[in-house]
Amino acid sequence: xxxxxxxxxxxxxxxxxxxxxxxxxxxxxxxxxxxxxxxxxxxxxxxxxxxxxxxxxxxxxxxxxxxxxxxxxxxxxxxxxxxxxxxxxxxxxxxxxxxxxxxxxxxxxxxxxxxxxxxxxxxxxxxxxxxxxxxxxxxxxxxxxxxxxxxxxxxxxxxxxxxxxxxxxxxxxxxxxxxxxxxxxxxxxxxxxxxxxxxxxxxxxxxxxxx
Amino acid sequence: xxxxxxxxxxxxxxxxxxxxxxxxxxxxxxxxxxxxxxxxxxxxxxxxxxxxxxxxxxxxxxxxxxxxxxxxxxxxxxxxxxxxxxxxxxxxxxxxxxxxxxxxxxxxxxxxxxxxxxxxxxxxxxxxxxxxxxxxxxxxxxxxxxxxxxxxxxxxxxxxxxxxxxxxxxxxxxxxxxxxxxxxxxxxxxxxxxxxxxxxxxxxxxxxxxxxxxxxxxxxxxxxxxxxxxxxxxxxxxxxxxxxxxxxxxxxxxxxxxxxxxxxx
Numbered sequence: 001x002x003x004x005x006x007x008x009x010x011x012x013x014x015x016x017x018x019x020x021x022x023x024x025x026x027x028x029x030x031x032x033x034x035x036x037x038x039x040x041x042x043x044x045x046x047x048x049x050x051x052x053x054x055x056x057x058x059x060x061x062x063x064x065x066x067x068x069x070x071x072x073x074x075x076x077x078x079x080x081x082x083x084x085x086x087x088x089x090x091x092x093x094x095x096x097x098x099x100x101x102x103x104x105x106x107x108x109x110x111x112x113x114x115x116x117x118x119x120x121x122x123x124x125x126x127x128x129x130x131x132x133x134x135x136x137x138x139x140x141x142x143x144x145x146x147x148x149x150x151x152x153x154x155x156x157x158x159x160x161x162x163x164x165x166x167x168x169x170x171x172x173x174x175x176x177x178x179x180x181x182x183x184x185x186x187x188x189x190x191x192x193x194x195x196x197x198x199x200x201x202x203x204x205x206x207x208x209x210x211x
Numbered sequence: 212x213x214x215x216x217x218x219x220x221x222x223x224x225x226x227x228x229x230x231x232x233x234x235x236x237x238x239x240x241x242x243x244x245x246x247x248x249x250x251x252x253x254x255x256x257x258x259x260x261x262x263x264x265x266x267x268x269x270x271x272x273x274x275x276x277x278x279x280x281x282x283x284x285x286x287x288x289x290x291x292x293x294x295x296x297x298x299x300x301x302x303x304x305x306x307x308x309x310x311x312x313x314x315x316x317x318x319x320x321x322x323x324x325x326x327x328x329x330x331x332x333x334x335x336x337x338x339x340x341x342x343x344x345x346x347x348x349x350x351x352x353x354x355x356x357x358x359x360x361x362x363x364x365x366x367x368x369x370x371x372x373x374x375x376x377x378x379x380x381x382x383x384x385x386x387x388x389x390x391x392x393x394x395x396x397x398x399x400x401x402x403x404x405x406x407x408x409x410x411x412x413x414x415x416x417x418x419x420x421x422x423x424x425x426x427x428x429x430x431x432x433x434x435x436x437x438x439x440x441x442x443x444x445x446x447x448x449x450x451x452x453x454x455x456x457x458x459x460x461x462x463x464x465x466x467x468x469x470x471x472x473x474x475x476x
Contacts (some may be wrong), residue, residue: 071465085377
């Protein structure tokens, strides 16, 4: 998909006065192709915020993608465009391939570090890190316009974390995906974030200077 | 062939055997005595009472008494469906969904069997209508409660899977697909097993009763086949409706999984 710079504004993911749980009146915009990192102490509501953006949690305020309001689409159509990847991905078929479209094995990016036969593997023999990498690919094959990533590299070692980051950023820029990325590690935030917000109590504060 | 009536004192002989079992259980400290005696007493009292009710009902054969009887049976079955679910929907939903599903399926199938297949005169003749409805409700109740129990329990256990499927843009029906299939299977399994074993492993109760009452086995067999078929149909449609309505209620209009609508009593 080719997007000229002038169109970029149309792919924005916009949160307006979003309130969920203890968080209130969160407003921010994520332009297509950019990464906005969210950090904050555990239990501060980062995951719940992502769930509200995916409309999995009742919330107040508005969310829109490229000018289309969340509530104007059927919920599953919204989630088809704004895909969330949870911190612990779930697998419900015995084989990896059941969770992917038929041609996903052939298109498997080499950065993930799997042979194409991975589609025939049984899910039970995957490590948590392998599941996490496959969960990212499972979300990306849906061609989402926005991605909500909840600590996408939490189960990966340092080497594969950086490899996955590089691959993800490359895909995000190329496909102009708007990304909300929950992260803990300041070094990772520094590497991937175009903007960084931290949860302070009930509000979201923009963090300047780190990039 | 005349039916041999049983004198009450002869039933006393059977009761003595139960007492013997209870005494043995007590001496061997098996811990079943109390439950056994209470259950035996209940069965005697309940069946004696229903005998009186049926005698009166058969004597009057008025349509509105039969309707009243059918409604009471339905409501008791509805209560039982609620009680048999480990986790159930909050408020009146559990009762309404179970009772509604049983009402639609058992009443429709029973009326169909009475009017089209058996054809007594009048079609609601209590000698046919009440036992038939009783068997339908009893089995549908089992099917509906097993299916709903399985549905709610599986959704509770697999909430992370369901939500992950929703996150990938699946509709609530797709996200619930496997669980619906399991719930239907567990609701239908008793009827399917009963049909598969009928006549070989077990002689079904109704057929046994008819033969004891003097019907030729060929007639008894035809009635038994009819009853097993319509029981399966009633159970199947009842479980299907219950699973569909119950599943729908577990999601809201934004296709979010709403586990807050389930309670564990």
